[in-house]
Amino acid sequence: MQKLAGFWVRLAARIIDYLLVVGVVYAILSLFRLDTQSSAVQASELITMIIYYVAVPVLWFGYTMGKRLFGIRIIRDDGEKLNFKDMFIREFFAALIYGASLGLVAIISSFMVIMRKDKKAIHDIIVKTSVTYGKPEDE
Known part of the structure; x- marks a missing residue:
């Protein structure tokens, strides 16, 4: 069995990923002087986030830039290759649930990673990753 990644390394990788995506979006907005209030620009920002957090791990063996930096990656529990459906559910529904609960479920999920032997967050349990x-x- 592979060594499971704990809370702090997962958080650090997520922060790196977030800063990278925000940095790219900000650079594009600044370079082209785009109106951040525009619905099209906001939709593009959302699409960029979805592509990064869903497509990159599927296409790059479970890594994102942040995860790769720390030597961790997302795997399916059944050993099969990650797919777009699982990653979309993992990211989109997790964000939806965490947002709808005003962050309470995200806090619970964080404690689950800290306290559970399998170090699984709610989104890991849902999609079996x-x-x-x-x-x-x-690779």
């Missing part, structure tokens, strides 16, 4: 250290065999 884990965050582990180590490289995939096919």
Whole structure:
């Protein structure tokens, strides 16, 4: 069994990912002097976030830039390759649930990663994923 990633390393990777995405979006907004109040610009920001958090791990063996920096990645519990459906559910519905609860469920989920032996957050349980250290065999 692979070594499971705990709360702090997962949080650090998420912060790096967030800063990277926000930095890219900000650079594009500044470069093209785009109106941040525009619905099209806001939709583009959302699409950029979805592409990064959903597509990048699917296409890059479970890594995002932040996860790669810390040597952790998302894997499916059944050993199969990550797919777009699972990653979309993992990211989108987690954000929806966490937002709808005004962050309360996110706090509970964080404590789950800290206290559970399997270090699973709510979104990991829903889609049957884990965050582990180590490289995939096919990388």
